[in-house]
Amino acid sequence: MMYRATRTMDAVEDREDKTMADEEHTGGCMCGALRYRASGAPERVGICHCETCRRNTGAPFGAFAVFARARFAVLSGETGFFQSSPESKRHFCRACGSPIYSEWSDSDEVDVTLGSLDEPERLRPSYELWTIRRQHWLPEMPELTGYERDRPD
Numbered sequence: 001m002m003y004r005a006t007r008t009m010d011a012v013e014d015r016e017d018k019t020m021a022d023e024e025h026t027g028g029c030m031c032g033a034l035r036y037r038a039s040g041a042p043e044r045v046g047i048c049h050c051e052t053c054r055r056n057t058g059a060p061f062g063a064f065a066v067f068a069r070a071r072f073a074v075l076s077g078e079t080g081f082f083q084s085s086p087e088s089k090r091h092f093c094r095a096c097g098s099p100i101y102s103e104w105s106d107s108d109e110v111d112v113t114l115g116s117l118d119e120p121e122r123l124r125p126s127y128e129l130w131t132i133r134r135q136h137w138l139p140e141m142p143e144l145t146g147y148e149r150d151r152p153d
């Protein structure tokens, strides 16, 4: 496990200098029906330990690349959504259920699940949210900026 994690970090570092302004990110669900594209670099990349993200992704924490909504497009397939709060919808592939992205009625950004990207290692989280809900067995990630709850505005 440790060996794998170390190799992954090296791979990300190798790619960082190849990032260009006109970069593009593609991704999709597990079954392949839903495909999407995000143009340009994400606004930010982070992980979230809140209970909603944990249950929605079925993973110990959620990891997301945040893009301007105008830069994100579903190319094929259909999403269903769950209204996870009065402002937010969590979209998933209607065919296989993979969580794909979240959107907010009061924001022009979408949070794309890092794990649905074709090349997730091109992006590296820089912060973590809801550290008060962090699983105790997770190793410390000192390179990430931690917030006890949501990101301050």
Ligand SMILES: [Zn+2]
Residues within 6 Å of the ligand: 029, 030, 031, 032, 033, 034, 093, 094, 095, 096, 097, 098
């Ligand atoms: Zn699917």
Ligand SMILES: [Zn+2]
Residues within 6 Å of the ligand: 048, 049, 050, 051, 052, 053, 054, 062, 129, 130
């Ligand atoms: Zn969350």
